[in-house]
Each structure stands twice: as C-alpha cells, then as structure tokens.
Amino acid sequence: MVKCKLKEFAFARSGDKGDGSNVGIFVKTERDYEVLKREVTVERVQKHFAAICKGEITRYEAPNLLALNFLLRDSLGGGGSESLKTDAQGKTHGLALLEMEVER
Amino acid sequence: MRDKVLIGYGQGFWGDSILGPVRLVREGPLDYLALDYLAEVTMSIMQKLKGRNPQAGYATDFVKMLERTLPTIADKGIKVIANAGGVNPQACLEAVLALARKQGIKGLKVGIIEGDDILARIPELQAAGHAFTNMDDGRPLTDVQDRLLSANAYVGAFSVAECLDAGAQIVIGGRITDPALVGGPMIHEFGWGPADYDKLAASTMAGHIAECGAQCTGGNYTDWKSVPDFVHIGYPIIEATPGGAFVVTKHDGTGGLVNRNTVISQLLYEMGDPKRYLGPDCTADFTSAKIEEVGKDRVQLTGIKGGPPTDTYKVSLSYSNGYKATGQLTVSGPEALAKARLCADIVFGRLALDGVTFTESEKLVEFVGAGVCHPGILEAKDPPEVVLRIGVKCGDKNKVDRFGMEMVPLVTSGPPGVTGFAGGRPKATDIVGYWPALLDKKAVQTRVRVEES
Numbered sequence: 364m365v366k367c368k369l370k371e372f373a374f375a376r377s378g379d380k381g382d383g384s385n386v387g388i389f390v391k392t393e394r395d396y397e398v399l400k401r402e403v404t405v406e407r408v409q410k411h412f413a414a415i416c417k418g419e420i421t422r423y424e425a426p427n428l429l430a431l432n433f434l435l436r437d438s439l440g441g442g443g444s445e446s447l448k449t450d451a452q453g454k455t456h457g458l459a460l461l462e463m464e465v466e467r
Numbered sequence: 468m469r470d471k472v473l474i475g476y477g478q479g480f481w482g483d484s485i486l487g488p489v490r491l492v493r494e495g496p497l498d499y500l501a502l503d504y505l506a507e508v509t510m511s512i513m514q515k516l517k518g519r520n521p522q523a524g525y526a527t528d529f530v531k532m533l534e535r536t537l538p539t540i541a542d543k544g545i546k547v548i549a550n551a552g553g554v555n556p557q558a559c560l561e562a563v564l565a566l567a568r569k570q571g572i573k574g575l576k577v578g579i580i581e582g583d584d585i586l587a588r589i590p591e592l593q594a595a596g597h598a599f600t601n602m603d604d605g606r607p608l609t610d611v612q613d614r615l616l617s618a619n620a621y622v623g624a625f626s627v628a629e630c631l632d633a634g635a636q637i638v639i640g641g642r643i644t645d646p647a648l649v650g651g652p653m654i655h656e657f658g659w660g661p662a663d664y665d666k667l668a669a670s671t672m673a674g675h676i677a678e679c680g681a682q683c684t685g686g687n688y689t690d691w692k693s694v695p696d697f698v699h700i701g702y703p704i705i706e707a708t709p710g711g712a713f714v715v716t717k718h719d720g721t722g723g724l725v726n727r728n729t730v731i732s733q734l735l736y737e738m739g740d741p742k743r744y745l746g747p748d749c750t751a752d753f754t755s756a757k758i759e760e761v762g763k764d765r766v767q768l769t770g771i772k773g774g775p776p777t778d779t780y781k782v783s784l785s786y787s788n789g790y791k792a793t794g795q796l797t798v799s800g801p802e803a804l805a806k807a808r809l810c811a812d813i814v815f816g817r818l819a820l821d822g823v824t825f826t827e828s829e830k831l832v833e834f835v836g837a838g839v840c841h842p843g844i845l846e847a848k849d850p851p852e853v854v855l856r857i858g859v860k861c862g863d864k865n866k867v868d869r870f871g872m873e874m875v876p877l878v879t880s881g882p883p884g885v886t887g888f889a890g891g892r893p894k895a896t897d898i899v900g901y902w903p904a905l906l907d908k909k910a911v912q913t914r915v916r917v918e919e920s
Contacts, residue, residue: 370689373689374688374689374690374728374731374732375689375732376687376689376732376733376735376736377736378736378737379737380737380739381603381901381903382603385735385736385737385738385739387732387734387735387736387738388735389728389731389732389735391728411844412843412844413843414842414843414844415841415842415843423738423739423740423741423742424741424754425735425741425753425754426754427754427755427756427757427758428731428734428735428741428753428754428758429731430731430734430735430741432735432738432739432741434739440831442901444508444898444899444900444901445788445791445860445898445900445901447791447793447830447831447858447859447860448831448833448839449833449835449839449840449856450839450840454687455840455841457689458689458840458841459840459841459844459845461689462841462844462845
C-alpha cells in the first residue's frame with residue numbers, strides 16, 4: 364500500500380442541504396471502493412473538515428455507484444441566503460475531500 | 468404508445484444560460500423540453516413582485532426564452548414543461564399567449580397548474596391543525612409567522628401529466644419538483660399509474676440526473692480536463708421508455724461528455740440517504756440502479772426500484788430574517804495577508820468608535836486567495852495579493868448600512884496597497900430565511916387549466 368491523495372483516483376460532487384452540505388465521492392473499480400470504504404471514515408472526514416463542518420457527519424454507502432455520500436451538518440455558516448461565506452452552498456467541499464491522503 | 472420519448476432539460480436553475488433551451492430545440496430531435504426556474508429564495512422575491520404588481524410574480528426569463536424559441540417549438544411540436552409560473556402561473560400563461568399572438572402562432576395550447584401556493588391559506592390550515600413545525604430544528608411556525616414571505620408545497624409529476632392529458636403543449640407550474648418536470652411527460656406518454664412505483668422511481672432518477680442541466684454532461688466534473696468543447700456543451704436528453712429503463716445522452720455534435728462518471732457525479736448531487744430519495748410520487752432507491760455505458764455519450768439506467776411515497780408534501784416556507792451586506796477590496800503584497808488582517812481590524816475598530824458593534828456570529832472576514840474554500844486543508848501562507856471580503860448580518864438595517872460606509876476609506880487611511888474597490892458601498896439586502904415543513908397531502912389540491920392562442 365502506498366500513500367496518495369483521493370484526487371488521484373476518485374471523483375466528487377457536493378452541494379447544499381439546508382444549513383449543511385453533502386459530499387458524494389466515488390471511484391471506478393471495486394478494489395478502489397474497498398479503499399474508499401476503509402479509509403474515508405466518518406472520523407477522518409470529521410478531522411479533515413474540522414475548520415468547515417461544525418456539526419455531525421453521517422456516511423451512506425451506494426455500492427452500485429461505488430460511492431459514499433457524506434452529510435455534513437452546520438458546514439455553511441448558516442446556509443441558503445443567511446450565510447455570508449463565499450462558498451455558501453458547499454460547492455467546493457467535494458474538491459476539499461479529494462485532498463485527503465489515504466493508504467491505497 | 469411511443470416506444471421512446473426524448474426529454475431535454477434546458478434550464479438547470481434560475482439564471483442558467485438561455486443557450487441551453489435555444490440550442491436543444493435547434494440542434495437535434497426533441498419531444499419535450501423541461502425547464503427549472505425556481506430556487507428556494509425565488510418564491511419570496513416573486514411574492515414581493517406580485518405584491519407590487521398583480522401581473523408579476525413569475526419567471527420573465529421564461530417568456531424571453533420563448534421569444535427566441537416559440538416558432539421552432541410550435542413548428543416541431545415540442546412540448547414544454549416549466550415551473551416558470553412562480554407564484555403567478557395565470558399571469559405567466561397570459562404573457563405566453565400574448566407572445567404567441569404577437570408571433571402569429573394560432574391554436575397554441577398553454578396550461579397551468581395551480582394549488583401549490585398556500586401562503587394565503589396558512590391561517591386556515593393552522594386552524595385545521597396543520598402545525599408547519601420546522602423540519603430541521605423543530606421550531607413552531609409562530610416564531611416567524613408575522614414575517615412569512617412565501618409558502619409552497621412541492622407537487623409531483625401527476626399534476627404535470629394531467630395538464631398534458633388536457634391537451635397543453637406548454638405546461639406552466641409553480642413549485643413542481645424538478646424531477647417531476649421529467650416524470651410528467653413519462654406518465655402522460657406511457658400511461659403509468661400512481662402505484663407504478665418502480666417506473667416512477669426511474670423517472671425520479673432520470674429527473675434528478677437532468678435537473679441541473681449541463682451538470683450531468685461534463686459541467687462541474689472532477690476530471691474537467693477530459694471534457695471536450697465546454698463552449699458548445701450539450702444539455703442532457705433523457706430517452707425514456709415505457710418500461711422505465713432510460714438512457715442519458717445529448718445531441719450529436721455538441722460539446723461536453725456523458726459517461727458513467729458524469730452521470731454518477733450528478734446522482735450524488737444534493738443527495739441524502741441514497742436508499743430513500745423522497746419525492747411526492749414515490750420513494751426511489753438510488754442504490755438499485757444498474758448503470759452502463761451503451762455507446763458514445765450514452766449511459767443507460769435499468770432495474771430501478773421504488774416504493775410508496777409518504778402521506779405528506781414537503782412545504783417550503785420563507786420569511787424575512789434581517790439584513791446582510793458584504794464588501795470586498797484587493798490588498799497587494801508585500802505581506803498582503805498581514806495587511807488584509809489589519810484592514811479588517813480597522814473596519815470593525817472604527818465602527819466600534821461610532822458605537823456600531825457586531826457579535827462574532829454576525830460578521831465574517833475572508834481572505835480570498837489565501838484559503839477560503841478549503842480552510843485547514845489548502846492554504847497559502849504568503850500570497851502575492853488577497854481579496855479582503857467582509858460581511859455582516861443582523862436585524863438592524865441601519866447598522867448593516869453603516870458597516871458599508873467603512874470599507875472604501877481604507878484605500879487612503881489603511882496600510883499601503885489597498886485597491887480594487889468596485890461597485891460602490893455595500894448596501895444592506897434582505898436575508899430570506901428558509902423554513903422546511905411537512906403538510907398532509909389531503910390539504911393540497913392542484914388544479915389544471917388550458918387556454919388557447
């Protein structure tokens with residue numbers, strides 16, 4: 364196994380959900396999906412997004428898509444039109460997750 | 468019954484490019500054109516416009532789009548489904564009929580769907596025992612009742628199908644769910660019933676993939692370097708079939724790409740629990756779909772499973788929740804970041820001198836270029852310049868406007884290298900609060916009506 368960043372083999376998309384965001388991440392092979400499930404845990408995502416996400420994180424699995432979906436609560440500084448942030452809709456949170464380093 | 472129906476999605480949100488629908492009707496075969504013009508804050512803006520002018524309160528962009536496309540749409544017999552009615556579908560219908568007459572198009576049938584706008588009915592519904600408790604935080608509606616701006620139920624695809632069954636070529640709704648703009652034509656064409664849950668789930672997935680326009684054809688795609696010809700990016704077309712299986716594609720010769728990855732990317736957009744995607748017509752299981760590339764720019768989805776919907780509609784209410792303003796200016800190096808930090812302290816320090824203070828949660832300071840999008844993950848320690856962006860929010864409009872007056876003075880009374888101030892003083896704008904709730908489906912009845920040019 365070697366250390367590498369998720370952006371070297373995974374894809375992501377994110378957007379807003381209420382005052383939080385969702386981050387979907389997926390890969391192209393079953394083997395990489397095992398890496399994703401093992402490495403990208405709720406605990407690691409919580410740590411990775413410590414400066415962004417102030418609420419709890421939930422992980423869902425979609426094996427047919429070789430995907431994981433994370434709900435990050437309280438990650439937009441208010442959400443909708445209330446947030447003052449540049450990325451008030453969490454559009455870039457997916458790319459932020461792809462910066463995570465994993466053992467592959 | 469046709470064995471295949473082509474449904475294009477030409478407008479992913481309010482503000483999307485007019486070239487989407489203009490090119491979809493021109494550049495290849497198409498049976499239906501679906502268009503989304505609403506966002507959560509849009510309804511509150513439309514209610515305000517309607518309050519000032521009874522003929523306003525719908526998406527005027529829709530009529531502008533039709534000015535360019537209606538002759539082709541009428542000529543080719545393309546049917547149009549849009550939630551452009553906002554809070555005034557009748558006024559939108561009249562504007563479209565007037566346009567058709569002006570263009571000499573006779574016999575164009577335009578239909579509307581009404582009943583989703585429940586703002587005026589809130590007191591009556593409350594008296595009947597409907598609480599509108601906030602789904603996210605459990606607060607009672609009485610907390611914001613005197614500040615309500617809009618209230619709409621998210622209605623489903625059967626109202627769209629009913630309007631098509633009544634003969635409409637142009638269907639104008641209010642708060643129809645985005646996927647229902649795609650599901651309505653399928654129900655109408657293939658005669659699906661309310662208990663055809665697997666087929667309705669397939670239409671929901673198709674609608675979810677298409678509802679952001681080019682976001683499934685290469686837009687916002689992680690591997691952006693592999694996307695050809697962004698300029699001519701093709702908008703999505705769903706090839707629907709009576710059994711529920713469908714293909715996601717785009718017109719030949721257009722830019723962008725459709726493959727397994729672009730489709731999965733969009734399936735994950737704004738996703739909650741992928742096993743339980745809740746809609747007004749069914750509950751869709753996104754983990755049941757088999758997704759295969761079946762040709763160049765062709766991705767097929769089969770085997771989708773669904774279940775019954777819940778007995779409630781999701782309701783989106785909005786309310787006035789104070790004021791906000793943001794302003795920005797550019798600070799150059801050397802030591803851009805340190806100088807920008809000082810600038811922010813100067814602004815709030817001077818406001819305090821004048822008796823204007825904000826709590827921590829009422830203000831935000833960002834240094835764009837130094838790591839605003841991915842704080843703690845990707846940051847620049849000494850960028851050659853940064854954009855200082857300051858925002859405040861609170862219930863006192865005067866305080867927010869007073870903040871806006873302390874940005875520009877930094878150019879001459881702060882550290883050196885402050886520039887790039889454009890757009891005048893930041894002014895207070897309304898904050899629209901979003902209030903999601905559930906409402907018993909029995910309390911909402913939609914109605915359709917069709918008129919002819």
